[in-house]
Amino acid sequence: MNYEAVIGIEIHCELKTETKMFSGAPLGYGQRPNTAINEIDISMPGTLPQVNKQAVAHGVKLAQALNCDIDTLVRFDRKNYFYSDLPKGYQITQQFYPLGRDGLFNILVNDDIKTVRINRLHMEEDTAKQFHEGENTLIDFNRAGTPLLEIVTEADFRTGEEAAAYVDALRLLVVYLGISDGRMDEGSLRCDVNISIRPVGQEAFGTKVEIKNLNSISNVQKSIEYEIKRQTEVVESGEAVITETRRFDEKHQSTVSMRVKESVVDYRYFVEPNIAPIRLGAGIMDQQEIELPVARIMRYNESLGLSMYDASVLVKNKELTDYFELLIQDTSEYKLVVNWLTQDILSVLDKKEGRPFEVWIQPKYFIELIDAIKTDTISSKQAKEVFAKMVEGESPKAVIEKSGMVQINDEPTILAWIEEALEANPQVIDDYRNGSNKSLKFVVGQVMKLSKGQVNPRIANELVVRTLDKKI
Incomplete structure (x- = not known):
C-alpha cells in the first residue's frame, strides 16, 4: 500500500524589540545569566504586565504579510501550567482571540508556487531557559518574557522538502520585515512539526506525532523524511503509531521518543485579568508595505x-x-x-x-x-x-x-605576437594540421606570455585559429 504524509508546522519567532513583551527589561540574548531581568520577569508580588507596543506592531506587520484576517481588538489569555522555567506558573498568550487567522502564504518549491494556509498567528511571551548539569538544573531568566509570535499552519505539507521550503521562506520573511533576525541556531526561530501518514486517497488523518525544537532547515527536512519512513514501517508491520513527542537526534539522523501523550493537557485557559483589551489604531494598522x-x-x-x-x-x-x-x-x-x-x-x-x-x-x-x-x-x-x-x-x-592593467585588444599587435610564436615553434603548424588541439592552446599560451598576460584571450584564440587555418 502507498502512504502519504500529512504535515503541519508550528513556528515560534522571537521578535526584535528593545524590551520584553510585558516588561521594560532589555532582551538578554548572549548576556550574563540573570542580568537582563526585572521584577515582572521573575513574577515578584504586586507586579503587573504592560504590553509592548513595538511587539504588537511587529505582529500586525507579519499578519498582514501572511494575508491574515486581523483582530483589531487585542486580548490576552493565561495558559496555566507549572514548570521550573515559568516563574509565574502561567504564560500570557492569545488562545481565544489570536491576532491573525486564515492567512495565505506563497512559497517556492522547486521554482513552483505553493500556497500554504495559515491557521493562526498569535502573540505570547517566552519562558526562561534551563541548563541541566548532572542532577542539577540551572535557570537563566534572561529569556523569560521575550516577545514571541507563534505561526501555525494547516496540514498542507506532504514532503520534507515542502516543509523545509516553508520554514526557510518564513525565516526569510521575518528578516525582510525587520521584525526578527530569524537565527535558528540561536533559537530566534524554533520549529515544531506535526506529522502523520495515511493511505493515498484517504481523507481522514492518521495518528499524529510531534517533533519538537528543530533548529535548522536541513533538520526539518531530515527529521520528516526519517519519521515518514519510521511510521510507514510501523504500520506495515501491523502495529499502531502512537501519539507522542519526539526529537531529532542529529548524531544518528533519527527521531527519538521524548514522551508519550496519553491525554490532552488541560491548561485551564482563561482571560488575562491584568491586561485590558487594546483597540489597534491607524498608526499600527497602516504600516508601510515592503516587497516580499x-x-x-x-x-x-x-x-x-x-x-x-x-x-x-x-x-x-x-x-x-x-x-x-x-x-x-x-x-x-x-x-x-x-x-x-x-x-x-x-x-x-x-x-x-x-x-x-x-x-x-x-x-x-x-x-x-x-x-x-x-x-x-x-x-x-x-x-x-x-x-x-x-x-x-x-x-x-x-x-x-x-x-597598467589594460587588456590588449589590438588585432595587429596580437597577430604580430602570433607570428613570433609560430616562428619560434614551427612544428606547431604540422601538429595543428594533424588535428592536435594542444597546438592551438600552446600558441595562445605563448601569446599570453609575450603580452605579459594582457592580451584579450578571446580575441587571441580567434586570431590563432584564423592564422593556423591559413597556414594549412
Whole structure:
C-alpha cells in the first residue's frame, strides 16, 4: 500500500524589540545569566504586565504579510501550567482571540508556487531557559518574557522538502520585515512539526506525532523524511503509531521518543485579568508595505531575466539583494552583477566586518569593475586582481590605471605576437594540421606570455585559429 504524509508546522519567532513583551527589561540574548531581568520577569508580588507596543506592531506587520484576517481588538489569555522555567506558573498568550487567522502564504518549491494556509498567528511571551548539569538544573531568566509570535499552519505539507521550503521562506520573511533576525541556531526561530501518514486517497488523518525544537532547515527536512519512513514501517508491520513527542537526534539522523501523550493537557485557559483589551489604531494598522521575498524573486526572473536559481540565491541574503538594487540603478548587466555578488562577494564576507555593503564597497566602485569587464578593458584574470583591491576600499579605475592593467585588444599587435610564436615553434603548424588541439592552446599560451598576460584571450584564440587555418 502507498502512504502519504500529512504535515503541519508550528513556528515560534522571537521578535526584535528593545524590551520584553510585558516588561521594560532589555532582551538578554548572549548576556550574563540573570542580568537582563526585572521584577515582572521573575513574577515578584504586586507586579503587573504592560504590553509592548513595538511587539504588537511587529505582529500586525507579519499578519498582514501572511494575508491574515486581523483582530483589531487585542486580548490576552493565561495558559496555566507549572514548570521550573515559568516563574509565574502561567504564560500570557492569545488562545481565544489570536491576532491573525486564515492567512495565505506563497512559497517556492522547486521554482513552483505553493500556497500554504495559515491557521493562526498569535502573540505570547517566552519562558526562561534551563541548563541541566548532572542532577542539577540551572535557570537563566534572561529569556523569560521575550516577545514571541507563534505561526501555525494547516496540514498542507506532504514532503520534507515542502516543509523545509516553508520554514526557510518564513525565516526569510521575518528578516525582510525587520521584525526578527530569524537565527535558528540561536533559537530566534524554533520549529515544531506535526506529522502523520495515511493511505493515498484517504481523507481522514492518521495518528499524529510531534517533533519538537528543530533548529535548522536541513533538520526539518531530515527529521520528516526519517519519521515518514519510521511510521510507514510501523504500520506495515501491523502495529499502531502512537501519539507522542519526539526529537531529532542529529548524531544518528533519527527521531527519538521524548514522551508519550496519553491525554490532552488541560491548561485551564482563561482571560488575562491584568491586561485590558487594546483597540489597534491607524498608526499600527497602516504600516508601510515592503516587497516580499517571493515577489522579488519573481520580479528578478520576469523583469531582469535572471534564472529562478540566481534570483533565489540573491534574495536569500537581504543585505545582498538590497545592495543589488542599488547597483542596477547604474547598469543593465544584471547577470554579470549577480555572478560577482553571489560567488565572489559571498566568499569574502569576513572582510565586511559588520559594515553596510554600500559603505564596505561603494556602489560606484562596483560599477567601475563591471564596466571594465564588459568593455574588455581588463581580462577575467585581471578582474580578480582588481576585485581583491576593491574589497580593500580602492577604486577599480585607479587600480587599473596605476597597474597598467589594460587588456590588449589590438588585432595587429596580437597577430604580430602570433607570428613570433609560430616562428619560434614551427612544428606547431604540422601538429595543428594533424588535428592536435594542444597546438592551438600552446600558441595562445605563448601569446599570453609575450603580452605579459594582457592580451584579450578571446580575441587571441580567434586570431590563432584564423592564422593556423591559413597556414594549412
